[in-house]
Amino acid sequence: MARRNSGSREDMPKAKLTMANLRETLLIFSYVRPYLGKFITGLVFITLSSLTTMSFPYLLKQLIDTANGAKSPFGTSGAIVGWMFAILTVQMLFSFMRIYLFTSVGENAVADMRRDIYRKMITMPMDFFAQRRVGELSSRISADLSQIQEAVTSLLAEVLRGILTLIIGIGLILYISPLLTGVMLSVIPVIIIIAIVFGKFIRRFSRQTQDQLADSNTIVQETLQGISNVKSFTNEWFEINRYTRSLQQVVKMAIKSGQYRGMFVSFLLFSLFGTIVLVVWYGIGHLNFGDLTAFVVYTAFVGGSMAGFADLYGQLQKTLGATQRVRELLKDIPEQVSEQDEPVQPEHVLHGQVTLQNVAFSYPTRSELPVLRDVSVTVMPGEQVAIVGPSGAGKSTIAALLLRFYEPGSGQLLYDGKPATTIPLTQLRKQIALVPQDVLLFGGTIRENILYGKPDASQEEIEQAARQAHAHEFIVNFPEGYETVVGERGVKLSGGQRQRIAIARAILKNPVILILDEATSSLDAASESLVQEALDNLMKNRTSFIIAHRLSTIRSADKIVVLEKGVVKELGTHQELLNLPDGLYRELNRLQLEITGVE
Structure with missing residues (x-):
């Protein structure tokens, strides 16, 4: 079910803001630690940037007062203008350094995290992949880590800058006029609460629009993947109509969403300018023009910071959710495989003897359904062993067990008489090849x-x-x-x-051991002939397991294992099994000969 684009962060699941979830964010800081110097320097530049920004309205007040004949500690109006341009220049430097440092820290930290998650993914056992979709795992590396990267590069900076702006701004407007500050603070929180409630409603409506758009994209994806079916059934008209109907729903919902957004923006503009008008009206007669101008600008800064916290809160929730999912992945236990290319050690060199001793197995996702039951087979070095049987008999499961993609539920798998678990996974798999x-x-x-x-x-x-x-x-x-x-x-x-x-x-x-998992079953006669010759070259002097449906390809095998419902039903050479009265292999061979005769 492809409801949403796994790479989109527009509607990523959010986590509640709790102490337990906040502790999860320590994962981020463990990756920031190697770049702590740059990170702290970036925090310093954020502070300096905030201070220079907040000093600008004060200089503006001084400029206005000077124009009205008042004296300023900064000198003449020309000197104040010089100070303002100097602060703007410094502000540019501080902003550049802040963005550069946090981008550097964020990119490096998330690259390290991506590398570790990718390493963790590809070292996980097969059962891990059987229980998860590729799109979900891809989303961990793309959408989730991009959200965390955004937190490191901008979210933390915005939160800190917002807090500093809020604290400094409220302090300054209190200094300018405690009375007017009380008027302003009594109005802005009401506006912010209404904005947050309205914003949640709009986001919910936006999610519905995104879902509908995802449905439209799913139609395109399904149609293009099955284009041969579409054309063979001449259903181009049907798919065009289906996509058109879905697009019409998208347009309808998007227009409605635009109407609500327009109302929301109009409300915010009315509220913001209405508050400024109220402050100016109330301030006339209480403050001089310079103080009033500074107060209005600082009020806009404070109001903007307060309104920004609503969006920052949502972004923080998304980051916590992304961090939780990434942390869950990092907690999973990987296979004990080497992450370096290493040669086979002399003590682990295989000679090709393989023994399955009373092996039973069920897949972890279907533990109540046994796939193999008490399977015992011994294969000597260099032997070619064919494994045949009806679909679902457990043939491919044996291949998976030989590669130790899974471990037997009971019984033992032995290589050269040694338990498979005593041979390191990398050393074992380096000596086995699979042709699927x-x-x-x-x-x-x-x-x-x-x-x-x-x-x-x-x-x-x-x-x-x-x-x-x-x-x-x-x-x-x-x-x-x-x-x-x-x-x-x-x-x-x-x-x-x-x-x-x-x-x-x-x-x-x-390889020492070769596994051929129905390597020729989907080929035409000409291709099969060439591939079979190639396989014959490959199998020379190697222990080979041949999983096959076409019995004609395994007649020369040294041993044929016939499986039925996870049990070894028959064992012997091609001729020995044909001589068994009422034997399963004999019946399978007869059916294939009849089918070939029909062809």
């Missing part, structure tokens, strides 16, 4: 995708692996050769080409 049915290629070049199997390989090694995978021939026919960009997820290549690049990647890795 749906190959995912990264959006770079063919060379970069093959190189993923061994990042430090030479061009000669890359080409040798490609030749063994029967990929070199089609690669060199591209104008850019190995530098051909494959596109997102490899969309610019055919299924067979993607499979052969995946095989070249596995050959370059030179």
